[in-house]
Amino acid sequence: MSAGSRAVVEDIQLTRGPSGLGFNIVGGTDQQYVSHNDSGIYVSSIKENGAAAVDGRLQEGDRILEVNGFKLENLLHNNAVDLFRNAGEHVVLKVQHQNHLNGPLGSRSDTDSEGTSITMIVVPLILAAVVVFAFVKYRQRMTRF
Template identity: 40%
Template sequence: MSCASFDTLTEEIRLKRGTSGLGFNIIGGTDHQHICNGSAIFVSKIKDDGPAALDGRLKKRDQILAINGRELCNVTHQEAVEIFRNSGDEATLLVLKKIRIKNNQNDESALSPLVLAALGITVLAMFVYVKYRRRL
């Protein structure tokens, strides 16, 4: 049983283009669906020392909803790449982030059944040992 679920949050991230672009790669599009029956554009890689890595807010698996106000829904992968390439020296990204949240309703125990069984056997062994020592 999972003890965590996800919520979403949108964030606007402004990046200045570096010598190698914005510093991340994308996947997705109508012709390269990353998620079944979905054409969304996602971050697939953050390039070391690129503008996105130096900014620190953009993460792998974030969904890019728009760039400079242009929505990225129902575009092919190549169209999305061209939109990013032609975004100018500064790009404003609208990003959908998944936030892991703790689910308190299911937070009974984070221990696996194997650990719980081992703990039970240990307690039982200690109980038998104490009983045996009292007889001597």
């Protein structure tokens, strides 16, 4: 993590609802999500109206460090899933919140899979379209007799 971004660790207690804990995870030693050197377990999505959404503290991109005191280090993805499923009705998560502007997952809606800013792609395309439009209008004016 860079010096400009700080991750905050927080314990979050959730009560399992009708749809479980209300979030999905990615990661594990067999499905490394962030990088080849990181087998952490990360929140990939929060289910609307689920326990996590109602609580409001867990966010997409957060790293889950522990479930009920059990560390989520060096686990296969399915083993991590089993821990969540068997955690009981009241679950305490130790979560490392990412700086959502600079965290490992960044703001996924603002970047593509290569991490290139969409703005870096869209703005030049718009400028190119304006230049082409101006050129076409200029040529139309020049061909009039």
